Amino acid sequence: MHNPRPGLPEFDYVRPASLSEASRFLAEHQGEARPFMGGTDTFVRMRDGFWKEKYIVDVKRLDGMGDITFDPSTGLTIGAAVNMNRVIDSPEVQEHYPLLAEAAKTVASFQLRSRATIVGNICNASPAGDTIGACIVMGGVLKVHGLDGEREVPLTGFFVGPGKTVLKPGDIVTAIRFPVLPQGHAGRYIKLGRNALSDLAIVGVTAFAYPDDTPSGYRFKLALASVAPVPLVPEKAEEILTGKPITDETIAEAAQAAMDACNPIDDVRGSARYRKYMVRNLTRRAVTDVLNRLQ
Amino acid sequence: MSEFVSVNVTINGKEYQALVEARTLLSDFLRHDLGLTGTHVGCEHGVCGACTVLLDGEPVRSCLMFAAQVDGHEITTVEGLGTPEKMHPLQEAFQEAHGLQCGFCTPGFLMSLVPFLEENPNPTDEEIREAISGNLCRCTGYYHIIDAVKLAAKKMAAK
Numbered sequence: 001m002h003n004p005r006p007g008l009p010e011f012d013y014v015r016p017a018s019l020s021e022a023s024r025f026l027a028e029h030q031g032e033a034r035p036f037m038g039g040t041d042t043f044v045r046m047r048d049g050f051w052k053e054k055y056i057v058d059v060k061r062l063d064g065m066g067d068i069t070f071d072p073s074t075g076l077t078i079g080a081a082v083n084m085n086r087v088i089d090s091p092e093v094q095e096h097y098p099l100l101a102e103a104a105k106t107v108a109s110f111q112l113r114s115r116a117t118i119v120g121n122i123c124n125a126s127p128a129g130d131t132i133g134a135c136i137v138m139g140g141v142l143k144v145h146g147l148d149g150e151r152e153v154p155l156t157g158f159f160v161g162p163g164k165t166v167l168k169p170g171d172i173v174t175a176i177r178f179p180v181l182p183q184g185h186a187g188r189y190i191k192l193g194r195n196a197l198s199d200l201a202i203v204g205v206t207a208f209a210y211p212d213d214t215p216s217g218y219r220f221k222l223a224l225a226s227v228a229p230v231p232l233v234p235e236k237a238e239e240i241l242t243g244k245p246i247t248d249e250t251i252a253e254a255a256q257a258a259m260d261a262c263n264p265i266d267d268v269r270g271s272a273r274y275r276k277y278m279v280r281n282l283t284r285r286a287v288t289d290v291l292n293r294l295q
Numbered sequence: 296m297s298e299f300v301s302v303n304v305t306i307n308g309k310e311y312q313a314l315v316e317a318r319t320l321l322s323d324f325l326r327h328d329l330g331l332t333g334t335h336v337g338c339e340h341g342v343c344g345a346c347t348v349l350l351d352g353e354p355v356r357s358c359l360m361f362a363a364q365v366d367g368h369e370i371t372t373v374e375g376l377g378t379p380e381k382m383h384p385l386q387e388a389f390q391e392a393h394g395l396q397c398g399f400c401t402p403g404f405l406m407s408l409v410p411f412l413e414e415n416p417n418p419t420d421e422e423i424r425e426a427i428s429g430n431l432c433r434c435t436g437y438y439h440i441i442d443a444v445k446l447a448a449k450k451m452a453a454k
Contacts, residue, residue, distance in 0.1 A: 013300050013317035013363045043320075043359045044340050056317070058364065085353075109429020111407060112341055114353040115360070197428035 008046050015058045019145045019172060022059050027147050027170030035059045035172050037081055038115035040108070041124045059172055067175075070096065076178040077143075080119035084131070085110065087118060097178060099187030099208060103134040106191045106201075119173050122155070125165050125230070132159075132231045133206030133223030134189060135176060143175040152177070159230035182219075185210035186293035188286045191225075192278055194269060201226045202270040203278040205258075207286035209294060214242045216250070218294065222283065227262035227275055234261035234283075241287065255284040300363040306331070307375030315362040322346045324362035325372060333373035333402050337431070344430030347403040348372050354407045373402035376409065384450040385409060385443075394443030396434030404430050408444060417448055 014033070016022035026033050033055035036042040045051040059065065065081040070092035078087060084104045087093055093101050100118075107113055107121070107130045121129045122142070135155055142153045147170040158165055167173070187208040193199035204225030212219040220241035224232040237257040244250045259280035264272040299314050306329065315324055322339075325331040325348070337343035339358045346357040349371035377383035385405055388394065395401045404427060411418070411426040418426070423444045424437075432440060 008318040011318055012298055013361060039359050040341055047339060110426065111344060111347050111354045111356055111429045114355050197425060
């Protein structure tokens with residue numbers, strides 16, 4: 001048959017009426033159906049022929065997917081369909097989780113962010129995902145609807161490889177939940193792109209800390225983007241910053257540990273060697289910025 | 296299950312009812328099915344911004360949406376902005392400040408900037424640069440576009 005639209009392969013657009021129906025459909029069509037949110041990654045993958053799904057499942061309008069709620073005793077919940085501009089503009093996010101807004105602002109362009117979502121960024125599981133680090137260091141937990149109903153999945157261990165997660169057929173992430181953060185916390189996301197705005201990260205460093213009863217006086221959390229097959233947590237660097245009094249030497253030692261922890265590749269955006277050095281420099285800078293914000 | 300999806304959508308204030316193939320992009324629907332060719336298609340990867348339209352007032356990439364997704368929503372394209380006889384102040388400003396040369400990227404710039412100017416009636420250069428960071432222009436070097444936005448802000452404030 002004549003194909004008047006060579007851009008995208010043929011598929012069916014499915015809009016299930018409930019989460020159970022959506023989970024069932026996805027499980028029954030394993031490998032040929034995919035849920036999507038803003039579509040900012042999905043479309044590109046389909047157009048370039050990487051994804052050849054027969055069914056595209058629109059789950060954005062299902063219960064609670066579009067809500068963003070904050071409760072001072074339990075924390076923040078962001079529905080899977082909430083776009084990044086809404087997250088950035090949310091007064092609760094700005095007041096209680098500013099790191100998330102800071103990271104989201106670095107994603108692509110304003111127009112992309114009016115479709116792109118945090119949960120989509122996570123499920124896409126790109127090692128370069130700009131908001132993933134913030135979600136990891138602030139203890140984000142995914143709410144997942146699967147064949148057996150609802151469950152929670154922590155981000156630790158969620159990523160398996162580029163584009164691969166522990167999600168099973170029929171699983172739909174409906175929201176991400178953040179706990180109430182410890183008093184006095186501060187965070188920083190530094191993204192190195194080819195230009196100041198709108199490109200993917202060559203390297204991204206997320207740093208987060210809060211006062212705690214430790215030798216340094218703080219508990220530190222770090223996450224690195226674009227330097228390994230999955231978003232990377234350099235645990236040794238975190239331990240150094242938590243376990244020793246903070247001096248310039250401690251920060252340098254932690255930055256070196258972060259550099260040693262990563263295992264980047266050469267690609268069109270930068271060489272592995274360059275990435276490793278940038279991790280060291282940007283970790284030092286991000287940690288310093290966090291310490292300044294803590295005081 | 297049919298591959299065709301029924302869509303009811305308001306575009307530039309006019310209601311449309313259509314049966315579209317599921318894979319029809321919003322950009323293709325506007326251009327091919329409705330003949331609204333003011334929306335341009337450049338990279339079709341969400342990078343260049345030429346295809347930007349307003350979805351319920353928000354700027355989005357029409358190349359990264361299916362027509363099926365706009366069912367029940369409102370779309371504004373560059374055709375809804377003004378007419379050659381009665382241009383939008385932003386369009387006048389682009390003309391007067393030479394904010395375009397070949398004009399391919401212009402509809403996308405306009406559609407990104409209309410909501411931006413509504414929210415920021417008096418933007419700084421820095422804010423304008425950030426606002427247009429999602430639109431690529433290969434002719435102007437952007438300086439004249441920034442001038443045009445500042446001129447438009449003045450024109451709109453005077454109204």
